Structures are given as C-alpha cells and as structure tokens.
Amino acid sequence: MLATIAGKPVHVNDEGxxxxxxxxxxxxxxxxxxxxGIALDEERLAVLRFVRGDYRERGTTPTLRRVSATGGFDTxxxxxxxxxxxxxxxxxxxxxxxxxxxx
Amino acid sequence: xxxxxxVPTFDDDVDGGRKLCIICSKGSLDMAYPGLILANAAxxxxxxxxxxxxxxxxxxxxxxxxxxxxxxxxxxPVSYMPALAAVPAGMxxxxxxxxxxxxxxxxxxxxPEMLDLIVDAGGHLWACRMSADMLKLKREDLHERVxxxxxxxxxxEISAGAQTLFV
Numbered sequence: 451m452l453a454t455i456a457g458k459p460v461h462v463n464d465e466g467x468x469x470x471x472x473x474x475x476x477x478x479x480x481x482x483x484x485x486x487g488i489a490l491d492e493e494r495l496a497v498l499r500f501v502r503g504d505y506r507e508r509g510t511t512p513t514l515r516r517v518s519a520t521g522g523f524d525t526x527x528x529x530x531x532x533x534x535x536x537x538x539x540x541x542x543x544x545x546x547x548x549x550x551x552x553x
Numbered sequence: 554x555x556x557x558x559x560v561p562t563f564d565d566d567v568d569g570g571r572k573l574c575i576i577c578s579k580g581s582l583d584m585a586y587p588g589l590i591l592a593n594a595a596x597x598x599x600x601x602x603x604x605x606x607x608x609x610x611x612x613x614x615x616x617x618x619x620x621x622x623x624x625x626x627x628x629x630p631v632s633y634m635p636a637l638a639a640v641p642a643g644m645x646x647x648x649x650x651x652x653x654x655x656x657x658x659x660x661x662x663x664x665p666e667m668l669d670l671i672v673d674a675g676g677h678l679w680a681c682r683m684s685a686d687m688l689k690l691k692r693e694d695l696h697e698r699v700x701x702x703x704x705x706x707x708x709x710e711i712s713a714g715a716q717t718l719f720v
Contacts, residue, residue, distance in 0.1 A: 453558035466559035485560045513596050515662065515670060525673035534599030535563050542561060552590055553661045 456481045467542055471506070474545030482543045490543070493532050497523055501544040511541045513551040572601045572715035574708075578614025579720065582622040582652055582664075588612075588720040589667040596674035604671070605708050605713070606699075607681035610720075611688060614680060614696045619664050624652045665696065672698040679703050679711070 453462050456477040460467045466485070472497045476490075479498060483490040500521035504512045507513040511521055514537040537549045573595045579589040588604060595602045608681040623694055626632035626639040638644075662670060671691050672678060682704045692702055703711075 451558065455558070462558055464559055465561050467561070486563060491699075514674070515593070516660065518670075518673075519662070525670060526675075529675060535597065537597050538561075538563060553593060553659075553667075 456536060465548075467547060468545035471502075471545065475501070477535055478545065479543050482545070484521050486539060486542065488539070488543065494543070497521070497528065497531065497540060498544040501546060505544070505546040509536075510551070511546045512540065512547040512548050514540075515553050516551070558680040570714070572603075572712075574603045574712040574717040576605045576607060576717065576719045577603045577610035577613055578607050578624060580609035580618070582624040582649060582687065584720065585610075585613045585664055585689060586624050586656070586661070586667075588660075588718070589664070589671065591718070592671050592676055593667065593674065596671065596676050601715075602671070602675075603677045603679060603711055605679045605681060605703075605712075606684075608684050611680065611684050611690065611695075613664060614668065614678065614699055615690065615694055616696060617694065619668070619696060622649075626709060668696050670700060677711075681705070681708075 451462060451464070452459055454460070458473070458475075458478060460473040460478060463469050468478075468482075476495065479495070479500060480490045483494070488494070497517065500523070501512055504516065504520070512520070514525065514528060517523055517528060517537075517540065528536045528540070532543075541548050573586045573592070575592055577585070579585070592602045592604055606614050612622055623645055625645045626634045626683065627645070629639075632648070668678065678696065678699045678701050680702045682702050685691070685702050692699070
C-alpha cells in the first residue's frame with residue numbers, strides 16, 4: 451500500500467515495512483523509528499547505514515550476528531539501541547525486509 | 554498522531570513474560586548447535602533464555618573440548634552411509650571436518666563464539682553440579698561466561714514458568 455511518511459509517498463507492506471529500497475531516506479527513518487519509540491541519532495544511523503549497505507550488496511537483510519560480526523557493532527549495544535528485538539527493529543527502521551536468517 | 558498506515562508492534566509486551574530454558578545434554582558437534590541456535594534466536598526476540606549444560610553437554614562449555622566437538626556418522630541413520638563404511642579410522646575426522654566447513658560456509662559461528670554471542674545477547678549459561686563432580690571438573694575448566702555450577706533443584710527454580718526444551 452501507498453503511505454505518506456515524513457511527507458513523502460512510500461510503499462509499505464501489511465506490517466508496515468517499506469517495500470521499495472530507494473524510497474528510504476533519513477527523514478523517513480526518523481519517522482519509522484519514532485513509530486516504535488526510538489529516537490534516531492548518529493549512532494543508530496551508522497547501524498542503519500550498515501544494514502542498508504549489506505542488504506544492497508547481498509540482497510538479504512543481515513541478521514543480528516552479521517551486524518555485529520561484519521558491521522563491527524557490539525551485540526550488547528545493539529540491544530540497547532534497538533531494545534528487545536534488535537534485528538527486526540533495525541530492519542524496520544532501515545527500510546529493508548524482516549531478517550530471515552537463523553544466526 | 555497515529556499514522557495512517559500499519560506500524561509493527563513487535564509484540565514487545567506480549568512476550569514480556571515469556572521465558573525459555575534449554576537443557577543441553579549432548580556433546581557432539583551436530584547436537585550442540587540446535588540448543589545454541591534456538592537460544593540465540595529466542596534472545597533476538599527479547600525472550601529471557603537460560604541454558605543448562607549437563608552430562609555430555611559439558612563438552613560444549615569445557616575449555617578443553619568446546620572448540621573441538623566431533624561429529625560421527627556411526628549409528629546415524631540419516632548420514633546415508635552404510636553402517637560399516639562409517640566405522641574405519643579417520644571417518645569421524647573427515648565427517649567432522651566436512652560438517653565444520655558447512656557450518657562455516659553458512660557463517661554460523663564456532664561453538665565458543667556462539668556462547669559469547671548468547672551471553673552478549675543477555676542469555677544465561679548454567680553448568681550442572683553433578684556432572685562437574687562426575688567428570689571431576691572445576692569452574693575454571695569451563696567457558697568464562699558460565700554463570701554458575703548449579704544443582705538440579707536450582708535449575709528447577711530458575712526455570713519456573715519457562716518453556717523447557719531437552720536437547
């Protein structure tokens with residue numbers, strides 16, 4: 451469906467995840483983050499940039515382990531930045547699909 | 554203002570009281586991973602998770618063995634190998650090496666790394682006291698991040714209200 455986020459038309463699926471990679475920008479991200487009670491800052495944006503870059507490169511959303519092992523972000527810190535369900539929340543705010551990997 | 558579009562709730566509160574306990578009782582490479590992978594997945598979903606290592610499961614948290622768990626096709630009906638072909642010397646080493654490579658290809662961490670990952674994600678590692686006594690092992694023989702060596706009763710207390718899996 452077509453929705454308006456941060457004043458821009460964007461496509462989202464029935465769960466609210468963006469479906470068009472290129473419709474994302476940092477203003478959209480800030481609105482998505484606010485939806486789930488997260489205030490976007492530079493530290494979180496750095497994580498989102500990794501998630502998006504990795505998705506662009508590989509075509510799949512990185513798992514939490516990949517974000518920490520390859521992206522170099524500390525696992526404990528990711529649980530603080532994106533509480534409880536970090537992998538799903540990072541994906542949502544980064545405008546990529548929910549991760550499906552096991553580890 | 555409520556957005557005019559679906560917003561995931563992530564069910565943070567729904568799982569608020571959910572708790573998972575996994576008893577790891579086997580120490581072969583193929584049987585070590587299921588418990589660790591499930592624990593890691595549960596933690597990623599915000600679920601309180603405890604792992605209890607008992608008997609052969611100790612191999613997973615023993616410093617001496619944790620990086621060197623073995624896989625044997627002997628007696629494994631789904632290794633699609635004639636029973637006697639699985640027996641010769643060197644077969645276990647070969648099968649283990651093959652499985653390790655497959656695991657690495659999937660970017661699945663080694664056992665010691667999995668343990669670190671689990672603790673970093675907020676998971677709890679517990680070792681069984683009776684097994685420690687039988688195997689003559691001390692706290693310092695185990696992975697540093699094991700929280701404690703506990704008895705069965707303590708584990709039952711910790712697992713109150715949890716979904717418990719025996720692996």
